[in-house]
Amino acid sequence: MVQITTNMGKTHTSHPEHELELKNYRKPYTCDGCKGHGFGKRYRCEQCDYDLHEDCMFTTPTTSHKFFRNSTFKFYEQPPRKCNKQYCDDCKRYCDACGKHVKGFVYHCPKTLKDLHPCCRNLKNELEIDGIKFRLRETVSKCSWCNQTKIKDSLSKIKGWSYVSECDTYNFHVYCAMEMVVEGWKDGTANDHDCLALENLDLRSIQSHLNRNRGRGNKYLRIVKIFLKTIISILIGDPTNTLASVLVDLLV
Ligand SMILES: [Zn+2]
Ligand SMILES: [Zn+2]
Ligand SMILES: [Zn+2]
Ligand SMILES: [Zn+2]
Ligand SMILES: [Zn+2]
Numbered sequence: 001m002v003q004i005t006t007n008m009g010k011t012h013t014s015h016p017e018h019e020l021e022l023k024n025y026r027k028p029y030t031c032d033g034c035k036g037h038g039f040g041k042r043y044r045c046e047q048c049d050y051d052l053h054e055d056c057m058f059t060t061p062t063t064s065h066k067f068f069r070n071s072t073f074k075f076y077e078q079p080p081r082k083c084n085k086q087y088c089d090d091c092k093r094y095c096d097a098c099g100k101h102v103k104g105f106v107y108h109c110p111k112t113l114k115d116l117h118p119c120c121r122n123l124k125n126e127l128e129i130d131g132i133k134f135r136l137r138e139t140v141s142k143c144s145w146c147n148q149t150k151i152k153d154s155l156s157k158i159k160g161w162s163y164v165s166e167c168d169t170y171n172f173h174v175y176c177a178m179e180m181v182v183e184g185w186k187d188g189t190a191n192d193h194d195c196l197a198l199e200n201l202d203l204r205s206i207q208s209h210l211n212r213n214r215g216r217g218n219k220y221l222r223i224v225k226i227f228l229k230t231i232i233s234i235l236i237g238d239p240t241n242t243l244a245s246v247l248v249d250l251l252v
Pocket of ligand 2: 048
């Protein structure tokens with residue numbers, strides 16, 4: 001049953017029994033709305049261990065994104081389905097931005113069938129880092145991270161978004177930035193209640209990319225790091241950059 005959410009006070013229709021409080025822990029969480037990763041600020045029910053990204057807490061009934069000018073997105077707590085079978089590949093939906101499987105809260109356009117995670121909706125059409133302009137594109141050329149055009153998730157036919165610099169030097173799948181978070185995020189990352197256990201972050205794949213590209217010089221490495229901080233912060237709903245900075249600053 002598809003339900004459109006409205007926010008009343010600080011409860012959310014996905015968790016009507018208790019109010020959700022704004023908390024800020026230096027600790028990762030899984031958002032109970034979109035099922036994605038989160039860090040830092042979250043709306044939380046302590047009693048039920050229920051967390052929502054800020055973007056999942058304050059959803060709007062409809063929204064748009066500059067990238068899909070012909071789409072009007074509606075909010076759904078569960079991705080809309082064509083049939084009632086419990087497991088059905090035809091009904092699986094993928095986010096057109098990050099390419100990841102949609103498992104919960106989603107903005108979906110019934111006309112163009114595009115899907116966006118609530119956090120992915122915040123990815124800007126254009127970014128400027130150190131004077132270098134990046135534009136959001138549907139992926140058409142090789143990502144400098146994974147060296148592929150197609151994103152790795154073979155089940156989805158989604159091309160996903162890439163940020164490409166005007167000078168063509170930088171070309172990154174949004175999917176690959178998200179994968180870095182997933183990889184770095186091994187279980188047990190947060191042992192203490194309040195503190196991120198840095199030694200448990202797995203940074204090997206990020207570090208090896210930087211090592212492979214060391215020949216491109218310090219400017220390249222600096223831009224890549226700032227770019228990753230910016231994108232990762234958006235994808236995990238952490239506008240203060242806390243985790244992204246931790247992830248990226250550990251790199252040498
Ligand atoms: Zn969420
Ligand atoms: Zn509760
Ligand atoms: Zn189906
Ligand atoms: Zn997404
Ligand atoms: Zn890639």
